[in-house]
Amino acid sequence: MKLATLRTEHPDGRLVVVSRDLSRMADAAAIAPHLRAAIEAWDTAAPALQALYAELNAGRHGGAQAFDSLLCAAPLPRAPQWCDGSAFLNHGRLMEKAFNIEPAPDAQSVPLMYQGASDDFLGPHADVPLPSEADGIDFEGEFGVIVGPVPMAVAPAEALAAVRLLVQINDWSLRTLGPREMRSGFGFLQAKPSSSFAPIALTPDELGPAWRDGRVHLRLQVQWNGAHFGAPHGGEMDFGFGELIAHAARTRRLSAGTVIGSGTVSNIDRAAGSACIAERRVLEILDHGAPRTAFMRFGDSVQMQAQCEGSGETPFGRIAQRVVQARP
């Protein structure tokens, strides 16, 4: 099934079920007021939401309304936790080559992951207020999962069974601030402002064979100011989501609603393009000795949608948003 969250006065918004073709929606507040509540009571909420979804798809739901992603918040506007991996190793290898960084000896066996802020996720069309163009404003297109409760020290296979919903994310990054925070050893904080989410959170079955091995096997189409930027394929993840969840849960249990990210989608085949500006700049450094593409300016827009080959469907809907100057 497909779920979304409408913006309301309440910071958690209001839960709706969205039809498979994203044309209609049905209010789900009678089942759970918001997605956080549904995730916390998934065993009872999911069957009821699934029944509503079936009714909606069959055209048998009396209260159906047109679905408009402009009304959407992030599926979980505030989640209990956000841990973002860097599971496409091609991305890290390019960074290392361009900046002469020694690769970690265990990079193939232990995923990189940082702890991000999860209290203020942005909706798919929300303006993204940031303080300064000098910070090196960049998008990062990626996939993520929302999990149920995960016990400490879970094994990857068991961890994968905790996946409740799949999401599509724009993990905003401030590249000028990153290197200092990385050198400090304390990791990203100012370099990672609020992330944005595509409108639809969907159960894995919605993707059919495109969800397998704990990976989303779809291309992520990225446009910057309306121009094609990249369409890398999610199937190239070097660690699957089961491994990423297990990594996050090594020394802690994860609350229901925790979001685990894949990191920027990145492919070895250069023809796929990139899902972030930093990677394009790194390729320019490797090819020409210096970057040629500047980071984003206020007013710039980015669009991201995962697309099914053949049908052209975009199961997560679309992120389409602008960067703006934060008001003082």
Added chain:
Amino acid sequence: MKLATLRTEHPDGRLVVVSRDLSRMADAAAIAPHLRAAIEAWDTAAPALQALYAELNAGRHGGAQAFDSLLCAAPLPRAPQWCDGSAFLNHGRLMEKAFNIEPAPDAQSVPLMYQGASDDFLGPHADVPLPSEADGIDFEGEFGVIVGPVPMAVAPAEALAAVRLLVQINDWSLRTLGPREMRSGFGFLQAKPSSSFAPIALTPDELGPAWRDGRVHLRLQVQWNGAHFGAPHGGEMDFGFGELIAHAARTRRLSAGTVIGSGTVSNIDRAAGSACIAERRVLEILDHGAPRTAFMRFGDSVQMQAQCEGSGETPFGRIAQRVVQARP
């Protein structure tokens, strides 16, 4: 006023007001069901809680009950965000000396801070389940603040005005896992399991002159397995909480209920002792060439309480808990 959270079936627990001398409590659920709700509606909740506190202290509250910190969860069992500084520079300088780390050129002007998990904080007497003694189990005694909403790019003075409550924290650390995560540049994740909190969250006025310059001017008494370990003074913070909050909010707004930590309390005067084992080991390395103190074993206990000179009062109550092996 002094507030605490009783453990219930609900993950956010139940809010109580605690008398100044920590002997009695009054249920505050009629004002706000839990502290998270109170923090989100502080302008209306705080005066009502304050009135209840006055009534309780005056012995005029009919429903008062004995206060027992054994019943307590963390004041905010799940907070929207947890950002922990390292504001006692003496601690970092010792680490650098012992491990021959180059100090950051801007260490005096930019605070170190990592993003931690905030979805599963532990109460003052909860057992602390961890997977392995080989991970280098260590406590870290520190102070923290719970803030109201903070706008992006706030100035330190304005940031300090957003402080709603002060708390006392045990920021559990797994020292064997830390160096790899620091070298990766992505920062702490597995090395920082759930943190524990003393039972009482108090408004800054409760400390009188011991709260000034955005610092808690109290000694933090630390015992390990009942033996004195250290009593460093909180006033020696090199960055005040105003600067720490402003650092966290440089590129994001902070939700009401965000917790900002000071990092391990650490004093230049060695006679004060330490608030974490890692620091004692570093002093042993500097003195003897090798550490002599091992990290914690399952079954070990730690106690921590901030103590007022003269009166001997412990305004935050006390953390007293044991490390245990996580069940598989």
